[in-house]
Amino acid sequence: QKEVEQDPGPLSVPEGAIVSLNCTYSNSAFQYFMWYRQYSRKGPELLMYTYSSGNKEDGRFTAQVDKSSKYISLFIRDSQPSDSATYLCAPRGNDYKLSFGAGTTVTVRA
């Protein structure tokens, strides 16, 4: 079993829709939860991070963490074609090592 499970998709939505992405994890030591966006043949860029359980909002993006169920979510409101990318969840513990999910490929149709 992988430490971080993420549905690779692909996910296709119309412009303006809400994109819902999620991951599950098995390591109870994870305390920091990051979401990265990766465009084709580029390095990942950090979108959001959350410490422990709770919600965090940043513009059109909302990250949620439920440590009791080991469930991580990212929501993108009012999605735009420029949001088309692969989204990677990446939790970590105190060893500073990120554990990446498989990544979900999202296409936002104009």
Place this chain on the structure above:
Amino acid sequence: GAVVSQHPSRVICKSGTSVKIECRSLDFQATTMFWYRQFPKQSLMLMATSNEGSKATYEQGVEKDKFLINHASLTLSTLTVTSAHPEDSSFYICSARPGRQGDYGYTFGSGTRLTVV
């Protein structure tokens, strides 16, 4: 914002030769640098962790004699793929962790696509 420069972005080499990839943090000091490998349509797999002035720590299954990592300064880490073979062809990405308190997200380089022919 924090920027990590990775070079080259693309390299083609002959089987049996060595290739060096550089990763530089441009506007911050990187306490730790990480090296990843990514196959097409797959996620990032951590290869090794390097701290400035120390030997790198390799993940299980990664050959340390094949993938030489040097972290000579707080702004530069290099990955050398020695005696490269076609199966080493992949996308290699570095990331840097700042030494500042409260910086949870790491900055990634733009990646190096290695093709061994």
